[in-house]
Amino acid sequence: MKLDFLDEVKHIPGGERIVDCIQCGTCSGSCPTSYLMEDSPRSLFYKIRTGLRNEVLNSPDIWLCTSCYMCYVRCPRGIKVTDIMYALKRLSIKERFSMQWRGSHLAKSFMTVVNRYGRNQETELLIRFFLRTNPFGAIRNIPIALKLWLKGRLPLKRHKLRDIKGFRRIVEKANQFGAI
Amino acid sequence: MTETYTKEYLYYPGCSLSATSQAYDKSTQATADVLGAKFTELPDWNCCGATAYMGIKEIMALSISARNLALAEKHCKNGHAEIVAPCSGCYVGLVKAHNYMKEFPEMREKVNAALAESDLSYSGSVKVRHVLDIFVNDIGAAKIKQFAINPLTGLKVGCYYGCQIVRPRNEIDDPECPVTMETLMKACGATPVDFSMKANCCGGSIMGTEEWIGLRLSKNLLHCAEQAGVQILVTPCPLCQINLDAYQHRVNKKYKLNVNIPILYFTQLIGLAIGVPKERLGIGDEIVSSARVLEKFFG
Numbered sequence: 001m002k003l004d005f006l007d008e009v010k011h012i013p014g015g016e017r018i019v020d021c022i023q024c025g026t027c028s029g030s031c032p033t034s035y036l037m038e039d040s041p042r043s044l045f046y047k048i049r050t051g052l053r054n055e056v057l058n059s060p061d062i063w064l065c066t067s068c069y070m071c072y073v074r075c076p077r078g079i080k081v082t083d084i085m086y087a088l089k090r091l092s093i094k095e096r097f098s099m100q101w102r103g104s105h106l107a108k109s110f111m112t113v114v115n116r117y118g119r120n121q122e123t124e125l126l127i128r129f130f131l132r133t134n135p136f137g138a139i140r141n142i143p144i145a146l147k148l149w150l151k152g153r154l155p156l157k158r159h160k161l162r163d164i165k166g167f168r169r170i171v172e173k174a175n176q177f178g179a180i
Numbered sequence: 181m182t183e184t185y186t187k188e189y190l191y192y193p194g195c196s197l198s199a200t201s202q203a204y205d206k207s208t209q210a211t212a213d214v215l216g217a218k219f220t221e222l223p224d225w226n227c228c229g230a231t232a233y234m235g236i237k238e239i240m241a242l243s244i245s246a247r248n249l250a251l252a253e254k255h256c257k258n259g260h261a262e263i264v265a266p267c268s269g270c271y272v273g274l275v276k277a278h279n280y281m282k283e284f285p286e287m288r289e290k291v292n293a294a295l296a297e298s299d300l301s302y303s304g305s306v307k308v309r310h311v312l313d314i315f316v317n318d319i320g321a322a323k324i325k326q327f328a329i330n331p332l333t334g335l336k337v338g339c340y341y342g343c344q345i346v347r348p349r350n351e352i353d354d355p356e357c358p359v360t361m362e363t364l365m366k367a368c369g370a371t372p373v374d375f376s377m378k379a380n381c382c383g384g385s386i387m388g389t390e391e392w393i394g395l396r397l398s399k400n401l402l403h404c405a406e407q408a409g410v411q412i413l414v415t416p417c418p419l420c421q422i423n424l425d426a427y428q429h430r431v432n433k434k435y436k437l438n439v440n441i442p443i444l445y446f447t448q449l450i451g452l453a454i455g456v457p458k459e460r461l462g463i464g465d466e467i468v469s470s471a472r473v474l475e476k477f478f479g
Contacts, residue, residue, distance in 0.1 A: 012238075013238075013280060013283070013284050013287065032380065032381045032397055033386070033393060033397075036393060063389070064386070064390070064393070066343075066381050066383060066384040066385070066386050066397075067231045067343070067344070067384060068343040068344075068347070068380075068381035068384070069343055069344065069347035069348045069355075070343070070347065070356075070380075070381070072347060072348045073347050073348060073350065073355040073356070080348075082348065086234045086235055086238070087238075089234075089235035090234075090235060090236060090237060090238065093235065093236060102389040102390065103235070103386075103389045103390075104235070105389075106232055106385060106388060106389050107232040107233070107235040107236050108236065110230065110232035110233060111232070111233055111236050111240075114226075114227045114229075114233065114244070118226040118227065119195045119226060119227045120195035120196075120227050120230065121195070121199070122195070122196065122199045122200055123199070126388070129388065144426050144427070144430075147426065147467050148200060148422075148426060148467070151465050151466075151467070152202065152465070153199060153200045153201075153202065153465060154199065154200065155198075155199055159198065161224055161226055162224045163224055163298065166297070166298030166299075166300075167226055167244070167247065167298065169297035169298055170243050170244065170247055170294045170295060170297050170298050170300075171240060171243070171244065171294075172297070173243075173293065173294040173296075173297045174237070174239045174240040174242075174243035174244075174290070174291070174294040175237065175240055177239050177290050177294075
């Protein structure tokens with residue numbers, strides 16, 4: 001049986017309290033990027049409860065969450081808003097809704113780099129991300145990259161974990177578990 | 181003097197500290213060394229997962245974070261391991277893995293099953309702490325004041341906390357109006373200047389994905405700090421530092437401003453005050469030079 005959308009969200013650790021939402025809008029009022037969203041967090045929560053699954057998962061707005069946790073600490077009903085936003089991002093990636101949003105490409109590039117070395121390599125992450133999204137956009141950022149490089153802040157040397165094989169086994173095993 | 185000074189901490193530098201934020205790494209280690217806190221690097225640590233990995237698959241993000249906790253537990257046989265993270269993102273990531281494994285038995289089982297692939301397991305005994313927490317609560321402002329042979333008299337410092345060091349947990353400080361970094365700056369002889377956006381978001385990784393939004397958020401912060409009369413900003417977060425520092429000229433260009441505020445790590449100013457040479461603190465690594473405001477303290 002396919003769970004309905006509200007049930008899906010309720011099954012995320014910390015997601016069960018979404019049913020307590022009173023639509024007060026404190027989350028949207030606290031959000032640094034909500035003024036740019038078509039659906040602010042409050043509105044997304046309303047749509048989750050009415051089962052508008054595709055509309056929510058297809059929304060660019062979930063990728064505007066910067067994980068600043070202001071909504072999370074202010075919610076008068078104790079809803080872990082930021083964690084629910086993460087869950088929406090995961091569902092959106094899993095079901096390939098978010099291919100056109102750059103935030104999802106950053107997440108994927110990040111995962112590729114970390115799975116390869118066990119650590120993030122900032123230089124490689126930036127290159128991968130721009131190749132995936134906008135190779136020409138990378139040119140715009142060359143001046144900033146150059147300044148950082150001249151200060152020694154974008155080293156090209158990469159560090160791999162000593163036990164990278166063990167690390168990868170952990171990742172593979174974790175990936176076998178269902179859920180998001 | 182309490183004995184906490186000689187406690188051994190497992191230092192978890194995190195990925196940024198070996199690249200864009202080497203100055204934070206250098207200044208944290210050099211300063212802690214003088215103040216008598218012993219930092220031992222956690223052997224073979226891996227990425228905490230940051231915010232990006234959490235957007236892919238939760239159980240994978242938690243498992244890689246938990247590998248670090250398991251390594252700390254293995255390294256510290258007495259069961260009192262304390263991991264110290266200088267990066268706010270790492271701090272939240274490690275805390276999240278720890279909390280979820282305590283709170284949700286089903287999660288614990290799965291994560292431990294993944295860790296078992298590498299002969300590791302995590303029982304939940306590690307205490308995760310932020311470097312700021314160590315400086316404020318273990319070393320303490322009183323000790324810093326005592327060591328401050330080069331007081332930063334007259335320097336107007338804005339303390340910018342950012343988000344994840346105070347939220348979602350509010351154990352270190354108030355989630356919206358934190359004040360602890362100010363006590364450290366005062367101990368260094370500087371004058372902390374209050375500004376209302378000190379715990380607002382700089383944009384985080386959105387600077388990479390939607391730069392126009394990141395620039396706006398950073399503009400709000402820089403403008404607010406400038407209006408308050410801040411000469412220099414200090415932060416405990418690598419991502420905040422790079423956003424406000426490397427993108428400052430773009431903020432100025434886009435919003436026709438003339439902000440010229442150097443962004444340093446709080447450990448760099450503490451180091452300067454307690455007489456660590458500036459080369460060992462990575463002062464000069466910043467894009468917006470701090471020489472103009474710090475010159476007279478270089479000695």
